[in-house]
Amino acid sequence: MATIKQLQSTLKLTFGIVPIVAGLDKFTNLLTNWVDYLGNNKSMIPFDPLTFMKMVGVIEIIAGILVLVRPLIGAYVVMAWLICIALQLIIGGHYFDVAVRDLVMAIGAYTLAQLTKMQTAGNR
Template sequence: MAMKTPAPGATRTTLGAERAFLLLRTVFTVAPIAFGLDKFAGLLTDWEQYLAPWINDLVPGTAHEAMMAVGVVEVVAGLVVAFAPRFGGPLVAAWLAGIIVNLVTMGEFYDVALRDFGLLVGALALTALAWGRRKASA
């Protein structure tokens, strides 16, 4: 994730977009990996409390096993953002949309759902910047 040297005629807007891209790419690489790994360690919270009962009824196994599967998906999503952000951004956005539906259908944790909506918008911004960079370099 090294920062590219700006082209000789780069504008402030171009430099700002590049910085925004790098910030978003970093956070959407680190956060999903950290949260995914914590599904196994359980240091940050009791993740099972955030699993809607109807989803728990759909997935095989226990809520703990479901959260470990969620952890694997989150680590993979973070790695996809790191190596292919134009695909990782939409993957993270879709994942966050699923989390939001899960939380809202529980009838609680609306604050977390709202925070995740902000993150979803950030993931879409990362996607837009990643595709814009691809077109600019083509």
């Protein structure tokens, strides 16, 4: 049976690496054309959408590193970030499948935070 530490470590790596990879891809668009996810909201951004997505990429890279270094705080940051992305997609009226996926991932990030709390409490 997996221990709390094993589960926490698996989620920590997942929520550390995935945001870093997604953030880096904002500079290359190898996985997808990230600007498309802005939908009709492109006109609300006061500068070039590609520049905006690169800024998003930097935030995601920092969030991933934060999860790896400070998993409790990082997990909450990633959870909030994923919820915001899902809400933006829902409001934009497109990519509902991605919005649902991001909400499920936010639940996973919350789970990481709770497991990290349990692991920390167990070490006292």
